[in-house]
Every structure is written in structure tokens, then in C-alpha cells.
Amino acid sequence: MNDMTPHADGTVIRAEALAKTYAEGKMKTPVFDGLELAVEAGETVAIVGASGAGKSTLLHLLGGLDTPTSGEVFVAGQQMSKLSNSARGQLRNRALGFVYQFHHLLPEFTALENVMMPVALGGQDMATAKQRAAALLEQVGLGHRLEHKPGELSGGERQRAAVARALVNRPACVLGDEPTGNLDEKTAATVFDLMLELNRAQKTSLVLVTHDRRLAARLDRTLELHQGKLRPIVL
Ligand SMILES: Nc1ncnc2c1ncn2[C@@H]1O[C@H](COP(=O)(O)OP(=O)(O)O)[C@@H](O)[C@H]1O
Numbered sequence: 001m002n003d004m005t006p007h008a009d010g011t012v013i014r015a016e017a018l019a020k021t022y023a024e025g026k027m028k029t030p031v032f033d034g035l036e037l038a039v040e041a042g043e044t045v046a047i048v049g050a051s052g053a054g055k056s057t058l059l060h061l062l063g064g065l066d067t068p069t070s071g072e073v074f075v076a077g078q079q080m081s082k083l084s085n086s087a088r089g090q091l092r093n094r095a096l097g098f099v100y101q102f103h104h105l106l107p108e109f110t111a112l113e114n115v116m117m118p119v120a121l122g123g124q125d126m127a128t129a130k131q132r133a134a135a136l137l138e139q140v141g142l143g144h145r146l147e148h149k150p151g152e153l154s155g156g157e158r159q160r161a162a163v164a165r166a167l168v169n170r171p172a173c174v175l176g177d178e179p180t181g182n183l184d185e186k187t188a189a190t191v192f193d194l195m196l197e198l199n200r201a202q203k204t205s206l207v208l209v210t211h212d213r214r215l216a217a218r219l220d221r222t223l224e225l226h227q228g229k230l231r232p233i234v235l
């Protein structure tokens, strides 16, 4: 499979009978129970819901960053709970990309180094990592900012670098948790357009948590997380 090959058809992320209850001592916080989700290859899905509904918790479970109380998550056909920590980490690096509200770029590294990192962690040589990272940074309009550290970039530029980092391994799916939530409206729209454009070009699926229903309406479908369940809504 060369770099330009679209991902195989099928379901990229599936959640089955997913339940999560946070337990801190005697305090129990049920977030959801019996949640079902299937995201198809290339599909873009918005998740909306009130603050505290469990949107971030859901993305953490889908991304294998937290474990469900019961139920299963499958990523690229692999059952997350059956993998060792290191296999789960590798699958996450290969098959998923993450973009958060705050960029989470490493402050002491340049934009280029930040975007190279997932490629190098995937076992590619440095020359390949550098070439792919530079090409993607060019695509997100940061070709002139390769050597800048996150602190030397604007908010919008930092999010664009984070988008480049999320996509650099050509993941099957990008998980975004309010990726434009910390930007002014105009910059948010630019970053959002860029994410949609790159996802469509790479045929990458996108699961995007947003409170902005206008942005949500531009994805293939919208699900609302309400009382622990996902339900389709029409915007
Ligand atoms: N680590 C945690 N321990 C206990 N409760 C938590 C933890 N993280 C989140 N919660 C609770 O779970 C619920 C869902 O949180 P979250 O997934 O962050 O919601 P959202 O992203 O939709 O705003 C909230 O009521 C929150 O207080």
C-alpha cells in the first residue's frame, strides 16, 4: 500500500454496549451505559451535547486513552481491550489522530519536529519523517514556520500544526475534541475548513466534538450525546 492509497472500506471505529462510570472512592459518576457507535471509512461525524454530557470521556474511550467500565471499542477492526498497552499505543499512533482544544504541541520542539514525532514513533527513518512532516506543514500553510516553536506561533497556526501532526501518519480516523473551541470565529472557521479539506483529501474519517452547530451541520451526520446515549439529530 503506498501513501496515496485510500483506507480500506469498512468500519474504522465501533463502540459496542459502551459503559463508563467514574469511581472516586464512594463517589460514582455514571456517564453512559449501552452506548453504540459505528464510524465508517471516510465518514465525518459531529458529536454535540451539553457540557458534562460525556463527550470528552467518549473520545478518550474511542481513542484508547481510557478504558470503559464495560463494553468494547474496536479500532480498525482491533478490539482495544485485548491489546497490550504497547500494542494499543502503536495502533493509536498508526490508526488515529488527535486534535484537542489546546494544541498539546511540545513547547521545546519546533513545528517540524512536533509533526515528525508520530512518524518517527511509527518506526520510519528520520529522513522520511522530516519529508512527510514538511510536506504536510506546507499543506496547512505553515511551510514558512517549520523552525518556529509553538510559543512563536499564533493560536490558529498552532492548531494548524496540531492538525498536521494528527494527519501525518495518514490515520483511519481523526478524533477532535473542540479543536477550534479556543479560537476566534474567523480563525476557527479557517482551521475547521482545513480539517474538512484534508480529511476529505485523505479519505480519513473524522469524529468531531463541537458545541458549534453551524460547524457540525457541515459534517456528514450529527449525533447528540444525551443522557448517556447517542441519538441522530438533523441540524
Ligand atoms: N476523571 C473524572 N473523575 C470523575 N468524574 C469525571 C472525570 N472526568 C469527567 N468526569 C465527569 O463525567 C461527566 C462527563 O465529563 P466530560 O466527558 O468531560 O463531559 P463533556 O466533555 O461532554 O463536557 C461530567 O459530569 C464530569 O464531571
Ligand SMILES: [Mg+2]
Pocket: 055, 056, 057
Ligand atoms: Mg469536553
